[in-house]
Amino acid sequence: MKDPAALVSLLVAVVAAAIIFFLPFGHREKLELAAGYALLILIFFYGMVVLSKMMTGAIDLKLLLGESGGGASMSRFQLLIFTFVIGLSFFFVVTSNTEAKFPDIPQSVLALLGISATTYGVSKGIQASSGLHSKEAAPGPAPTPQPPKAPLNP
């Protein structure tokens, strides 16, 4: 693990789990609490590390919506929007329900994501075909003349 931020987050999670082990609870409760808090801390810090790298440009998002020929891709843009919308909706629904259960995902939502992802895939296929085709059609670079080989010394 080369990233110091990831190491610090792991350390904080371990310390939190260790503190919980000294609290006056039963063994099973302590284990559940320690694992839960440690996981939450880890996920939060890892998320923050990814976020900070996105903000500083260490994770480059310039080509997130880019097509192979340059310019932004409509299918990628749509998939990004739908992913966030469905993700946010799912989070709202989970946090609004008091009972701890995984909510049912309707078939229509799966169909929406499926349509969007299929478009993205087909679009990539078309781009790849056009790229291959233009490579085939374009005349290759003229071969550079090789200098005559020097005769071998007897």
Place this chain on the structure above:
Amino acid sequence: MPTIAQLARWEGSVLLGAFCVTLCWKLLTAKIPLHELLQGDRADGSSYVSSGRIQLLIVTLFASVSYLMKVIHDPRVIPEIPAGLLAALGGSQATYLGGKANALLGLFRNTGQNRRTS
């Protein structure tokens, strides 16, 4: 001390919110470029403002906003998407892909003609 459920709720809100804000900020400041988002390609390599892409953008934004409004209105269940909206979306996608495929076919045709004439 907050419970695990409370902590998970805060954490999820902060992380998801921060990811959304970061992406919006990058889109608005053109760090994630959106140029040529609405431009389609012709077979000869030139580009034009594509009505199929504009339609797809409008349908996408409309579907997203209406879905989010539904969730905010009743956040207990994940709402269904009306069949009509799915059909509109599928139609828009088909138009968009059709335009792209048409440009590709045109490219094939042009290359074939160039080869025959040369």
